[in-house]
Amino acid sequence: MGGGAGMGGFGDAFSDIFGDIFGGGRAGGGRSNVYRGADLRYNLEISLEDAARGSETRIRIPTMEECEPCKGTGAKKGTEPKTCPTCGGHGQVRMQQGFFSIQQTCPKCHGTGRFIADPCTSCQGAGRVKQHKTLSVKIPSGIDEGDRIRLSGEGEHGVNGGPPGDLYVQIHLKPHAVFQRDHDDLHCEMPVSFASAALGGEIEIPTLEGVARLKIPAETQTGKVFRLRGKGIKGVRSIGHGDLLCHVVVETPVHLTERQKELLREFEAINDEDAGKHNPRAKSWMDKVKDFFAG
């Protein structure tokens, strides 16, 4: 599981820009410095099975909570923040520069208008402390890579009574041992023995709901794709299930015994008597090669 990361931070940017431009309208600190909290993002890695069926999981995210001992004021228990002596509580100070009178954020209180003589020992005067909170996240069935689940109001706290931001849980799918997902469809590789591919047969294939049986016809070639309708995933916004596509790979046998080699040599000898019939692709390829050298 990944961690949370800040996305927003617009609150502070606006504070700097508008604070300096419109600072004059803030006398008394009335509507000043009220901002919505920043949105947060949390990267959540889930299995393909959990994404297909839906699930519920718990995530632990870092959060800044109101400091308990000082009730968020930042002042030591029993004391209260005082009006800033430098700006008189306005959060802004006027500076004379040549002909111009410039408003600036008060350097002593950083625009809060308050001055804490005796800071709270739990939060060092910040009024907030870093904590962790555990949230329950409901993952809807069919969710896909990159989808986001919004947890309203679970982002960063607002500033000075502003509303909190939202938390976006971003979904990432873990690689699966058997299946690759493509929207609602699933793909898998299906190795078939040389003999089964030639003679045809029934093969067991895995699906998300368990084992299914698939009849493969005689003379099945590598690259052939069998589509099992409805054995894929039903996407969050889909009406029905996608399909499972099985890609055949004919496997050349390995670690052959002497007896197997003997049989294959015998097989090859009979095969060669009419190679064009039994291996048409190899035959036509050889013909092309011959034509190429003949020029």
Ligand SMILES: [Zn+2]
């Ligand atoms: Zn405190």
Ligand SMILES: [Zn+2]
């Ligand atoms: Zn001040």
